[in-house]
Amino acid sequence: xxxxxxxxxxxxxxxxxxxxxxxxxxxxxxxxxxxxxxxxxxxxxxxxxxxxxxxxxxxxxxxxxxxxxxxxxxxxxxxxxxxxxxxxxxxxxxxxxxxxxxxxxxxxxxxxxxxxxxxxxxxxxxxxxxxxxxxxxxxxxxxxxxxxxxxxxxxxxxxxxxxxxxxxxxxxxxxxxxxxxxxxxxxxxxxxxxxxxxxxxxxxxxxxxxxxxxxxxxxxxxxxxxxxxxxxxxxxxxxxxxxxxxxxxxxxxxxxxxxxxxxxxxxxxxxxxxxxxxxxxxxxxxxxxxxxxxxxxxxxxxxxxxxxxxxxxxxxxxxxxxxxxxxxxxxxxxxxxxxxxxxxxxxxxxxxxxxxxxxxxxxxxxxxxxxxxxxxxxxxxxxxxxxxxxxxxxxxxxxxxxxxxxxxxxxxxxxxxxxxxxxxxxxxxxxxxxxxxxxxxxxxxxxxxxxxxxxxxxxxxxxxx
Amino acid sequence: xxxxxxxxxxxxxxxxxxxxxxxxxxxxxxxxxxxxxxxxxxxxxxxxxxxxxxxxxxxxxxxxxxxxxxxxxxxxxxxxxxxxxxxxxxxxxxxxxxxxxxxxxxxxxxxxxxxxxxxxxxxxxxxxxxxxxxxxxxxxxxxxxxxxxxxxxxxxxxxxxxxxxxxxxxxxxxxxxxxxxxxxxxxxxxxxxxxxxxxxxxxxxxxxxxxxxxxxxxxxxxxxxxxxxxxxxxxxxxxxxxxxxxxxxxxxxxxxxx
Ligand SMILES: Cc1cc2nc3c(=O)[nH]c(=O)nc-3n(C[C@H](O)[C@H](O)[C@H](O)COP(=O)(O)OP(=O)(O)OC[C@H]3O[C@@H](n4cnc5c(N)ncnc54)[C@H](O)[C@@H]3O)c2cc1C
Numbered sequence: 001x002x003x004x005x006x007x008x009x010x011x012x013x014x015x016x017x018x019x020x021x022x023x024x025x026x027x028x029x030x031x032x033x034x035x036x037x038x039x040x041x042x043x044x045x046x047x048x049x050x051x052x053x054x055x056x057x058x059x060x061x062x063x064x065x066x067x068x069x070x071x072x073x074x075x076x077x078x079x080x081x082x083x084x085x086x087x088x089x090x091x092x093x094x095x096x097x098x099x100x101x102x103x104x105x106x107x108x109x110x111x112x113x114x115x116x117x118x119x120x121x122x123x124x125x126x127x128x129x130x131x132x133x134x135x136x137x138x139x140x141x142x143x144x145x146x147x148x149x150x151x152x153x154x155x156x157x158x159x160x161x162x163x164x165x166x167x168x169x170x171x172x173x174x175x176x177x178x179x180x181x182x183x184x185x186x187x188x189x190x191x192x193x194x195x196x197x198x199x200x201x202x203x204x205x206x207x208x209x210x211x212x213x214x215x216x217x218x219x220x221x222x223x224x225x226x227x228x229x230x231x232x233x234x235x236x237x238x239x240x241x242x243x244x245x246x247x248x249x250x251x252x253x254x255x256x257x258x259x260x261x262x263x264x265x266x267x268x269x270x271x272x273x274x275x276x277x278x279x280x281x282x283x284x285x286x287x288x289x290x291x292x293x294x295x296x297x298x299x300x301x302x303x304x305x306x307x308x309x310x311x312x313x314x315x316x317x318x319x320x321x322x323x324x325x326x327x328x329x330x331x332x333x334x335x336x337x338x339x340x341x342x343x344x345x346x347x348x349x350x351x352x353x354x355x356x357x358x359x360x361x362x363x364x365x366x367x368x369x370x371x372x373x374x375x376x377x378x379x380x381x382x383x384x385x386x387x388x389x390x391x392x393x394x395x396x397x398x399x400x401x402x403x404x405x406x407x408x409x410x411x412x413x414x415x416x417x418x419x420x421x422x423x424x425x426x427x428x429x430x431x432x433x434x435x436x437x438x439x440x441x442x443x444x445x446x447x448x449x450x451x452x453x454x455x456x457x458x459x460x461x462x463x464x465x
Numbered sequence: 466x467x468x469x470x471x472x473x474x475x476x477x478x479x480x481x482x483x484x485x486x487x488x489x490x491x492x493x494x495x496x497x498x499x500x501x502x503x504x505x506x507x508x509x510x511x512x513x514x515x516x517x518x519x520x521x522x523x524x525x526x527x528x529x530x531x532x533x534x535x536x537x538x539x540x541x542x543x544x545x546x547x548x549x550x551x552x553x554x555x556x557x558x559x560x561x562x563x564x565x566x567x568x569x570x571x572x573x574x575x576x577x578x579x580x581x582x583x584x585x586x587x588x589x590x591x592x593x594x595x596x597x598x599x600x601x602x603x604x605x606x607x608x609x610x611x612x613x614x615x616x617x618x619x620x621x622x623x624x625x626x627x628x629x630x631x632x633x634x635x636x637x638x639x640x641x642x643x644x645x646x647x648x649x650x651x652x653x654x655x656x657x658x659x660x661x662x663x664x665x666x667x668x669x670x671x672x673x674x675x676x677x678x679x680x681x682x683x684x685x686x687x688x689x690x691x692x693x694x695x696x697x698x699x700x701x702x703x704x705x706x707x708x709x710x711x712x713x714x715x716x717x718x719x720x721x722x723x
Contacts, residue, residue, distance in 0.1 A: 105481060298657060322499065
């Protein structure tokens with residue numbers, strides 16, 4: 001096995017992620033090949049040493065944060081392999097955005113787009129079954145994964161293609177996932193690849209991924225629409241969503257429907273000023289140009305926005321990549337503003353990741369709006385998956401925010417939703433997972449984990465205590 | 466006030482340009498053509514002047530295909546009408562040929578001011594506006610970072626790399642603008658709908674009193690080549706202290722940045 005780095009000043013850079021949880025590790029390993037990964041895993045099993053997989057540490061749930069044992073960084077497995085018409089292959093340490101850029105240069109398209117795509121790795125996004133704005137049209141990462149190379153917890157190197165069944169001896173949990181966008185718990189997999197997608201580094205170490213590609217849209221329209229209030233924005237989303245579900249290639253068939261509430265607009269205004277008077281909510285949407293052509297799309301969007309009561313004279317529109325980027329700047333001013341406020345408050349923000357079924361959206365939004373402190377609510381309205389960002393300014397408020405989050409999670413579960421739409425469970429949301437799945441299901445997760453990793457070496461503390 | 470804005474369609478800034486087979490130009494398949502960045506600022510100035518002083522803001526472009534779409538985009542950004550010189554003979558012409566076509570179209574409209582970007586974002590030629598001014602017999606003020614009308618005069622500030630030069634003169638004038646002169650407004654959906662019914666006239670060379678011979682190029686491009694690829698990175702050897710020392714030496718002696 002390659003020798004671990006033990007210099008604390010090097011290890012220090014690997015001990016936290018976007019959750020702000022800070023861990024500790026006895027050594028750091030940066031293998032250059034799948035075989036080296038395998039040797040490390042065998043060593044850890046033989047010595048019952050905890051092994052935590054870390055990629056780009058953009059996780060918001062402390063998944064890559066170690067508490068003792070060795071830390072395995074995948075940064076050196078960073079080669080992009082073959083890109084063909086139908087699939088693209090890369091090692092897991094490649095940055096997702098860079099991978100997508102290479103794919104798009106060939107005229108093909110890999111849709112999953114977590115906001116962090118330029119900062120997170122391909123492997124991390126598969127390990128968390130990441131989603132993004134475009135998930136509304138294209139689904140999460142899972143359906144796009146064609147094949148995986150995995151180092152199992154016993155060190156064996158395996159390759160699974162989509163369609164390869166789960167090995168008969170593996171006790172895959174049989175449970176019904178909530179019928180919403182979800183990345184919580186082990187999937188009731190039929191294909192072996194699905195066992196590992198979303199398993200957050202607890203069932204195996206992904207070393208290479210092959211994804212399925214589709215046509216790169218020739219042209220994409222961007223729309224930033226302002227609304228007097230939440231009700232009109234939600235009405236528009238429902239109209240657009242219904243149209244998209246009825247006809248995926250119609251004149252009104254958005255690929256994303258993203259929401260920004262009043263709290264967000266206040267941040268956007270403070271940073272870039274350009275928010276119209278009377279705006280109480282906004283939506284950022286994208287439409288890929290279909291066979292009907294740009295003009296037909298514009299007419300359909302104009303009608304739907306007008307009918308639902310948008311501030312139509314203030315609706316901004318873009319038809320080329322650079323001006324779409326400038327509309328996005330408005331949207332991105334919000335998370336930047338939220339993060340700055342958290343720094344000013346000297347307290348971390350508490351951000352939710354709950355998703356609910358269509359008919360529960362209003363009830364969930366009512367619950368968000370009862371937040372007991374300054375906040376901003378934004379995210380994937382088309383998927384009923386919003387992120388409430390609570391901004392406590394004192395230690396007491398932080399405790400209140402955390403308790404309020406648990407209340408919201410309870411509510412989402414009661415409404416048939418998921419405690420994690422996309423960020424996963426990690427180490428910080430185990431209590432919430434327990435709200436969502438019953439003891440028997442949790443036991444079935446543990447059974448799979450113990451079957452593959454009897455000593456609980458991989459990802460210790462993630463998903464299970 | 467009658468303001469004209471000349472608009473060139475150039476590849477979107479996100480485009481990865483490739484030299485076409487035969488090295489005769491760039492590979493145009495898949496390129497999204499947009500209003501050249503510098504001209505977005507010129508357009509904003511033109512539209513704001515018209516909004517403030519009344520009159521008309523007219524857009525001019527030589528081209529075909531996406532040129533029409535970009536003129537429509539310009540109309541959605543506040544232009545009142547557009548003139549597109551659409552003639553197959555303009556395809557292989559040079560800067561002077563384009564300038565002749567633009568000047569002829571502008572002459573027919575009797576303008577007070579013509580605004581252009583300081584250069585196109587694709588070929589960065591910077592020649593056409595000065596030629597237009599010459600052909601019209603008007604003064605040309607270049608690299609303008611601020612522009613205003615004061616009675617019957619114009620007042621312009623020219624950026625001179627560290628210093629600013631103020632220029633005052635009588636209209637008419639041709640002005641080339643810096644991209645910093647104004648922040649282009651966002652396009653609003655209702656304006657796009659309205660722009661569809663604004664007047665966009667297509668004129669061929671004959672309608673401008675020109676012929677294909679009159680704009681025959683004096684010079685043609687003979688070959689295109691991509692910039693040289695970046696040399697491979699260099700890896701420093703030795704322990705951390707030795708590497709740091711070598712890095713400082715390289716930054717100082719080779720890169721000369723410290
Ligand atoms: C600003 C910001 C925006 C974000 N936006 C989104 C978003 O829109 N959608 C979304 O879904 N998420 C989002 N996230 C969360 C995060 O970016 C994603 O979950 C991402 O997929 C994590 O990738 P990573 O490379 O950083 O992995 P890490 O954070 O390093 O690891 C994440 C988890 O995966 C495991 N893991 C990583 N690589 C492997 C591997 N090769 N094999 C096995 N296990 C592995 C780790 O052990 C850990 O449990 C965001 C985060 C930030 C900070």
